[in-house]
Amino acid sequence: MAKISALLIKRERYIERFDLLHSSTYAADDYSCAISLKTLELLDVDQLRRGGEQGVWLIDQLNQLSVEFPNVIADVRGRGLMIGVEFRPQDESRSFVLRSLSSQKDLVLAVAGYLFNRHRIRVATTLSDPMTLRVQPSAIVSQADLQEFIDALRSVCELINDADAPQLTSWKS
Numbered sequence: 001m002a003k004i005s006a007l008l009i010k011r012e013r014y015i016e017r018f019d020l021l022h023s024s025t026y027a028a029d030d031y032s033c034a035i036s037l038k039t040l041e042l043l044d045v046d047q048l049r050r051g052g053e054q055g056v057w058l059i060d061q062l063n064q065l066s067v068e069f070p071n072v073i074a075d076v077r078g079r080g081l082m083i084g085v086e087f088r089p090q091d092e093s094r095s096f097v098l099r100s101l102s103s104q105k106d107l108v109l110a111v112a113g114y115l116f117n118r119h120r121i122r123v124a125t126t127l128s129d130p131m132t133l134r135v136q137p138s139a140i141v142s143q144a145d146l147q148e149f150i151d152a153l154r155s156v157c158e159l160i161n162d163a164d165a166p167q168l169t170s171w172k173s
Contacts, residue, residue: 002032051139054146055080058135061150069157074131083135084126085153087111090160097165105130110169111156117171119152 059076062085066073075086089102101107108125111133115121126132137146159168 002035003029004032004036047139052080054137054141054143055083057143058137058146058150059083061146062135062153065150065154065157068154069161072157072160078135081135081137081139081141084129085133085135086129087131087133087160089131090163093160093163095163095165097169098160098163101165107131107160108133111160114156114159114168114171115152118155119148121149121152 055078058081059078062073062076062083066076072088073085074088075084077084077086087108090098090107091102093099093102098107101110108131112123112125115123124134126134135149137149156168158164
């Protein structure tokens, strides 16, 4: 396993020792950098274009879900295939369990557990906002897989909208 990331920051805000102060993702790591450089050499322009197009389609589908379920999805944001789906707290839900999960900022963890256990889709929350689901499919994801994700997320939205906590939190088919 290798780690790599990129960060764009205004020069006047840059802190010289950032890689030491932040986390190991930004720390010096020759091994990961070598893998990343090779990856950049192998990148296919058509694949990047395709990923961008898929991201536009996926964000459009997620925005449609947010219109269909305005009490469940608060926001959809991102670019390409790096997307965040922010869920609304269920403070007014008929379900005590959904209200409790929301107040503890664990609702989206329950969503991620449901998606994995019921649909074999692996997602997680963002580190900066536990009410936001991080959606980052592979650059080679198929259109069928993206549609499967949308269908699975629609089922999540229906369960939350219907205050059906037992189905959302019990992962047996």
